[in-house]
Amino acid sequence: MDGKVEASSKEADESLSIGSKRGGWISFPFFIGMVAGLSLASAGIGGNLIVYLIKEFNIKSINAAQIVNVVVGSSNLLPIIAAILADSFFGSFSVAFTTSCVALLGTILLTLTATINSLKPHPCSNDSSITCIPPTGIQYTVLYISIVLISIGFGGSRFTAASLGANQFDKLEDQGTFFNWFFFTFYVASGAALTGVIYIEDNLGWSLGFGICAVATFVGVVVFLSGYRFYRAEKPQGSAVLDLGRIFVASVRKWKCKLSSRVEDYYVSSSGCGDSMIEVPTPPTPGKRLRFFNRATLITDADLKSDGSIKKSSWKLCTVQQVEDFKKIFGILPLWSSSIFLATPIAIQSSVTVLQALAMDRSLGPHFKIPAGSVSVIVIISTSIFLTFLDRVLLPCWHKITGKTPMPLQRIGVGHVLTVLGMVVSALVESKRLKLVHVHVEMSVLWLFPQLVLVGIGEAFHFPGQVTFYYQQFPQSLKITSTAMISMLIGIAFYLSTALIDQVRRSTDWLPDEINHGKVDNVYWMLVMFGAINFVYYLLCSISYKYENV
Structure with a gap:
């Protein structure tokens, strides 16, 4: 009898020991490993997808940009759906693991389209689109299935895993530290993909580049699953x-x-x-x-x-x-809608910039050529650098001079202005580029950097400002949903950019398939006008808004 009691006591002690190891910093490496792998794969695919569709699937440039806008929009709308499923039915771990497996399946399928010749059309014989053979129905089907799986997988796993990771900590400062490292890892992995992986895709082959993305996704899923015994169990509590x-x-x-x-x-x-x-x-x-x-x-x-x-x-x-x-959220919605129209010009610029880079001189010395899909890394770099400058220098100086910390709406307002200025520079640069094209001179792709830097600095102001604003102003019961509002905002903006580009193509001759024969500068001037009107709308909304919970 005593032996049975001792055995039972020993089992209880072991169970207690295992339970005490759940949650906290012991789970941290597994989440970081997952976000590193999935972010590398997501950026490696999404950052160069326009170029892949144009060069390998013979899809016309503007149509390729439209497809990518829908993909990015879907990836940013799905976190809301994933959050509802996790909160109401399945829990964060199940949703994050399932969607990451879906991402792996989509990445493998996309790699097959680049590897198996029968899954993609024959390449164009020359620069004329007349001799380009469009994809067959089966080739389109396989391509679109892979893109849909990638959108569902990466979109559904990203914020769900972030919420699950933050739930492993009890202290607010630990949760804040986790989020800092989570997004730092996301930016570093994305930057590595937009430079190294995209260079491999352009110079060593699409199958190798996408294969690296598939391996990175697989490693991320395995690392995430291997940490399961260290995660705190959670039950769905309703959305x-x-x-x-x-x-x-x-x-x-x-x-x-x-x-x-x-x-x-x-x-x-x-x-x-x-x-x-x-x-x-x-x-x-x-x-x-x-x-x-x-x-x-x-x-x-x-x-x-x-x-x-x-x-x-x-x-x-x-x-x-x-x-x-519910009423509080309704009061925030006008400001939230102004941010949708702030993100829409950025979404259009992100696609058009790749098309501009393809038509520009990307040589950097005699032996190196900048991949067109890597140009957008300038936004990430400028945002990361200026965030550090803002946090360590600018905001402390502002506080020392005024005795106050800038309110979130003030930071968002500065972001509005910088984004509009970025569109002004974009219009001027494109106007100059078209003039040079007419005299058969290629402009250097480095001319695109100033506008991307301006947009990046703008994001350093308005993106953290929006996260802070929604987190502070949303009711306590919707704190987690408040962060997903940013993702939903970006998703709607990319859908709107797709609709706007489609309307411009129907109504004008500004966006032909060959942008050297178009007037992309007029598109940028249109965005400047919309941005200025939206800024006035934002000012009216922000002036009438009264802060709560601050």
């Missing part, structure tokens, strides 16, 4: 994003109901819609602003059982606190 939908549905269902002035007629609870935990009664905020949604928390006869208790129906009755949180 706060779905709660917002429930509030809207509950309000519409009760649109005929009259609002009451009595506190006891409204439902108060400490948790989700339809729960019955009662706290100190507080009525919805008075006034006409968004009063319609107060109906979602109004208790009617249909919400009560025969014994007078409240029915648990999450799509008919929500709490006062949830409705107030």
Whole structure:
């Protein structure tokens, strides 16, 4: 008997020892290994996908840019869907692991299109697109399946893994340190891919370059899975994003109901819609602003059982606190929408810049040629350098002079101005390039660097400013969703850029397949005009906004 007790005690001690090792910094290397592998692969594919579609699949340049915009847009919208699935049904680990496996499958399939000759069309015999054979139906199918899998995989795993990693820590400072290292690793891996991997794709072969991306994805998945026994277990607890939908549905269902002035007629609870935990009664905020949604928390006869208790129906009755949180988000939406129109010119520039680089002199000395897809690394480099300068020099000096720290909306405003200036420089450079083309002179690709540096410095202002603003101003129940709003914003911006480019092609002759015969400078001037109008809209929204939780 004593032996059995000792054995049982020993097993309990071992179980406790294993449980104590879960979470914390012991899990950190596995998340960093995953983000390094997946970021290298994602940037190695996405950064040069336009060139691959043009050179290997004989897809016309503007159409290739449109495809890549859709891919980037989808990759940035999927984190919201992945977050809902993780919170509501499967948990972060399951979603992150599954989507990373999907990314691996898509990367392998794309590598096969570059390796097997029957999966891609014959190359063009010369520079004339007339002699280019378009892809067959099967070749298009395999290509698009690989692109869809890549979009789902990389988009679904990125922020889900970041949230799971932050959940391994209890202290806020540890969570902040984790995010710093997470995004630092992301930028370093992306920079390495935009230089080294893309150089390999352009000079040593697409199959080798994509093969490196496939291996990097595989290593990232294996590292992430091998750390499973060190991760804290988590259970799905429902999605706060779905709660917002429930509030809207509950309000519409009760649109005929009259609002009451009595506190006891409204439902108060400490948790989700339809729960019955009662706290100190507080009525919805008075006034006409968004009063319609107060109906979602109004208790009617249909919400009560025969014994007078409240029915648990999450799509008919929500709490006062949830409705107030819903109103706060509505107040932020105008500012959020202005950031969509800020990101749209950046999305268009990222695609058009690659097309410009293909038509420019990319020689750097007698033996080296800058890959067209690597030009965008200038934005990453300038953003990283200026973020350090901003954090260590500019902001401390500002605080010493004024005694205050710049508010997030002020930083975002500076980012707006710098982005518009970047578009002005882009228009001037492209106008000069077209003049040189007409006299048969190739402009150096280095002329694209100033505009990319300006946009990068702008991102150093507005991107962290937006993350800080949404994280501070969103309700406590939606803190995780607040960071995903940035990803959703970028996704919508890339979709809008696709629609805008398509409309420009329909209405003007500015964007032909051969951009040397077009007027891309007019496209940039159009973006300058839109950016200026959007900046005025942003100023109006920011002036009328009142900070909360600060």
